[in-house]
Amino acid sequence: MSSRGNFSSRIGFILAAAGSAVGLGNIWKFPFEVADGGGAAFVLIYLIFAFILCFPVMVTEVAIGRKTEKNPIGAFNDLGFKKWNIIGKLGILCGVLILSFYNVVAGWAFGYFIEMIAGNFGVGKVFGSFTSDIIKVGGYAIVFMFATAFIVSRGVSGGIEKLAKILMPTLIIMILSLVVYSFTLPNALEGVKYYLVPDLSKLTNVNTIGGALRQAFFSLSLGMGALITYGSYLSKSENIISSSALITLFDVGIAFIAGLMMFPLVAYNLGGEMNDVQGGAGLIFVTLPGVFETLGSTLGVVVGGFFFLLLSFAALTSTVSLLEVPVSYVVDEYKVRRSRAVVIMSLVIFIIGIPSLIGNGYSDFFSNAFALPGGSSDFMTLVGYITDVLLMFGGFLIVSFAAYVWKKENLAIEISQGYPGFKESFVKKFLDFSISYLCPVVLGVLFIIVVLNNFFGINLLG
Numbered sequence: 001m002s003s004r005g006n007f008s009s010r011i012g013f014i015l016a017a018a019g020s021a022v023g024l025g026n027i028w029k030f031p032f033e034v035a036d037g038g039g040a041a042f043v044l045i046y047l048i049f050a051f052i053l054c055f056p057v058m059v060t061e062v063a064i065g066r067k068t069e070k071n072p073i074g075a076f077n078d079l080g081f082k083k084w085n086i087i088g089k090l091g092i093l094c095g096v097l098i099l100s101f102y103n104v105v106a107g108w109a110f111g112y113f114i115e116m117i118a119g120n121f122g123v124g125k126v127f128g129s130f131t132s133d134i135i136k137v138g139g140y141a142i143v144f145m146f147a148t149a150f151i152v153s154r155g156v157s158g159g160i161e162k163l164a165k166i167l168m169p170t171l172i173i174m175i176l177s178l179v180v181y182s183f184t185l186p187n188a189l190e191g192v193k194y195y196l197v198p199d200l201s202k203l204t205n206v207n208t209i210g211g212a213l214r215q216a217f218f219s220l221s222l223g224m225g226a227l228i229t230y231g232s233y234l235s236k237s238e239n240i241i242s243s244s245a246l247i248t249l250f251d252v253g254i255a256f257i258a259g260l261m262m263f264p265l266v267a268y269n270l271g272g273e274m275n276d277v278q279g280g281a282g283l284i285f286v287t288l289p290g291v292f293e294t295l296g297s298t299l300g301v302v303v304g305g306f307f308f309l310l311l312s313f314a315a316l317t318s319t320v321s322l323l324e325v326p327v328s329y330v331v332d333e334y335k336v337r338r339s340r341a342v343v344i345m346s347l348v349i350f351i352i353g354i355p356s357l358i359g360n361g362y363s364d365f366f367s368n369a370f371a372l373p374g375g376s377s378d379f380m381t382l383v384g385y386i387t388d389v390l391l392m393f394g395g396f397l398i399v400s401f402a403a404y405v406w407k408k409e410n411l412a413i414e415i416s417q418g419y420p421g422f423k424e425s426f427v428k429k430f431l432d433f434s435i436s437y438l439c440p441v442v443l444g445v446l447f448i449i450v451v452l453n454n455f456f457g458i459n460l461l462g
């Protein structure tokens, strides 16, 4: 075991990495991105991208991390390619920016837990005034950042593993039960159709394709070195391929069932008029409380409260991984004590998050001043767009680095530890093809398309 700490077992790594992947991205972001991206066509492309593009990026990140046992900047220095540590620098910047707004939304989820147990199901109808109540949401965001900092300060195997082990299975059972319930509601079928029967004309739509790729990267925590960091704590005897496959399946599976839960509920709320479906950051916060209310006051409180509590925990295993990236960098490179690094980083990130916190109603400027071609104008959406494209760009750089600079042979040597038959396997052929050609081309092209579309309103796909 290295002195940096290791995961105590293979399942520990898988749970922690899956804990990083599964979070608000699956349950909050995925459904509203599906709605923004046109329903089932988005889901289809999302699934394809997750397996043919994202899985190879994940394997590459974990392998680089395990090979070097370093943070995302140190890793590239260690391999002897100092210039490429720009990937790590961008990644750390991206992690800091994501956590700055993610923590705010996690605070909302936690706040909803409190509202639900107080029986306040009407909160969904006044979501806007909830998010502008700065004392409340500010307080929840502070509590959440504090919880994240506490876990990260205890180190990787101490805090993260234990939390994920109990919470993930509970969350899955909860969502599955809600899927069953949502199917019994009026108009459920309209929602299922919207979610599962693709409108093929949307397949070439920029919001569908670009959105699916952005979402896949975000959801799988790829492109910013989070998995380089977690890979750095992985033991040499573990199989990187099967671990990464499990994490991908798990994350995609949870997003998929979250959608299966949400769209019948949305259809129920809209009286089956799926043309009226609206995406946007409020989707789950607006739709779900009303549905919990239909369960009656006692059961509604239990189910609603428990749901938002679990969502908060799922968010916590993700915020932990987001904070771990800059913290591991500061600890490794500047030899700062872990606890001190945690305090400094979480303070800085909280401060950077203030415009996102007040930009959901409280401050007129931060809520409206950033007109984006997609129609939103708040600061949080802007930061979300920036980090999404940074993740795609990071993914592009990571695979290009592995294929053409570090070289596939070296990647294969690392993967073979823990998977002796790798070099002769079909997976190797697929991986070589994907990281040498498929990923660089698709990620590079879509990066340009999405940047032009989201920031300049230029739609290359017509």
Ligand code: PFF
Residues within 6 Å of the ligand: 020, 021, 022, 023, 024, 025, 026, 095, 098, 218, 219, 220, 221, 222, 224, 226, 318, 319, 321, 322
């Ligand atoms: N994957 C997380 C989610 O879906 O909620 C968000 C995230 C965590 C993104 C960690 C990136 C990351 F490094």
